[in-house]
Ligand SMILES: Nc1ncnc2c1ncn2[C@@H]1O[C@H](COP(=O)(O)OP(=O)(O)O)[C@@H](O)[C@H]1O
């Protein structure tokens with residue numbers, strides 16, 4: 001372990017009989033913004049608490065810059081944390097909240113105050129410095145909590161669903177704010193969320209957590225374009241990726257009337273799942289062929305400039321997403337869906353793992 | 365209409381509580397002749413502070429006040445230090461059946477009167493009779509179980525995330541307790557302090573049995589009442605009673621702001 005940044009190795013954690021983390025591995029390179037994404041209750045907060053020293057793992061180690069910090073108490077770890085419910089000290093003013101950590105570490109009052117003012121200015125909370133948290137709105141408390149975590153210039157910044165108590169508009173604004181701050185300070189950051197949109201927009205790397213393990217850690221585009229397994233494929237992307245179970249026969253995927261050529265290697269398993277994102281499918285007027293699927297329109301939805309169709313087909317319901325254009329269609333109408341030959345995903349039914357497809361047939 | 369009836373009810377209860385106190389205050393300001401005449405005569409026209417002069421001149425009374433202050437102050441200190449130390453490890457214990465709470469409440473079912481003789485014997489054997497410190501220890505022992513439970517609940521009300529924030533900010537566990545948890549739980553701690561102080565100040569039975577020369581104010585007041593027929597004036601006795609209440613009043617006044625301020629701060633964010 002001599003890399004810089006943060007590493008978790010072989011982390012196991014159980015509460016009574018509930019196993020939360022199982023041999024979890026995670027590496028956060030220096031200066032990166034890693035988003036830990038996963039459904040509620042999958043152990044994201046537990047992971048963050050283990051990193052921060054607020055909780056201890058049953059087995060496994062935490063390293064910072066190659067140094068083992070597994071058993072270091074939180075006050076010796078030099079990390080900052082933003083909590084979901086902000087956790088501002090109610091008996092202190094905003095300024096005191098922000099200087100508290102520095103004062104505890106015996107920094108001179110004048111210097112601590114100067115630093116707090118700098119950050120307050122950056123976060124546009126300077127006029128609030130004399131107020132108590134009870135006199136702030138949720139959005140303002142959020143900023144103060146962020147300021148408190150940043151002002152100490154911690155070695156690692158941890159954020160546990162920091163925006164989940166904000167309304168949608170504020171959430172998007174804070175997102176770009178965080179982005180700006182990270183560009184400026186380049187603090188190694190682990191950001192926890194169950195909101196994929198937040199993850200896709202913020203992360204350098206997304207780490208997908210489920211069933212106690214990191215399922216994939218990759219850039220947002222890779223996670224979206226090359227999900228490592230069925231879980232990731234289902235969890236990332238809205239609406240969900242279309243997945244159809246079928247058989248692989250000599251370079252062709254078959255399910256009912258559908259047959260699509262796929263460039264899988266010859267040792268790929270026979271029972272597979274074919275995936276296509278809703279934007280990869282198209283509606284077609286062409287007569288039925290092997291790559292088209294006849295169906296019946298179940299639902300249409302217009303979301304701003306985007307149109308979504310739910311279509312019932314012989315091999316299951318599929319979703320299509322595209323820009324609003326042309327004549328509106330009526331529910332129940334007969335419709336044909338065309339499957340592309342690129343932008344497809346293939347997974348093994350048995351293991352759920354991605355089966356790589358030959359380059360050239362896959363778009364990016 | 366409903367408000368009116370509630371206010372009259374409150375008024376009645378207040379009157380019920382206050383009449384004896386009012387009577388004592390008035391009596392302390394009367395010339396003695398009014399209080400021993402039949403029928404009793406209490407008037408506003410011949411107020412005097414003679415009773416207070418006599419009471420303040422009484423060395424045994426003043427000494428009793430001092431002893432009470434020492435005993436009640438010490439007992440309060442012990443209960444807060446020991447009580448908070450005990451409440452801290454209990455504050456995150458939220459099991460459905462709380463054996464520790466049941467245990468501590470069980471101690472309260474023993475009638476205190478049955479403990480007078482045993483405690484006397486123990487202190488005598490330890491050579492601790494007539495020691496103010498020992499008396500305060502006895503009070504602390506009696507008041508601790510209930511105080512621990514109350515303190516524990518006030519500490520448990522402080523959200524765990526605040527403690528976590530403090531630890532991350534660089535506090536040791538003790539610093540997090542001292543700088544974040546305690547100030548936020550201050551109203552509850554103040555309430556317990558008042559509770560212990562008043563109970564220790566007003567206690568009579570153990571004070572009478574366990575002390576000889578270092579008696580507390582309650583014992584000295586009783587002694588004064590016993591000597592009324594030997595010539596001590598009633599206004600002085602009433603004045604002494606009023607004087608004995610004043611320190612308690614001070615403690616309440618000193619701490620009530622803490623209690624109120626906490627309630628207000630809490631309404632803001634801690635619960636939110
Ligand atoms: N202190 C605890 N005691 C018992 N179970 C816990 C405790 N903390 C978390 N858990 C359980 O561990 C699992 C993971 O929790 P958590 O890390 O908070 O998930 P997430 O943050 O991803 O929603 C959940 O099933 C939760 O019920």
Ligand SMILES: [Mg+2]
Pocket residue numbers: 044045046160161
């Ligand atoms: Mg969580």
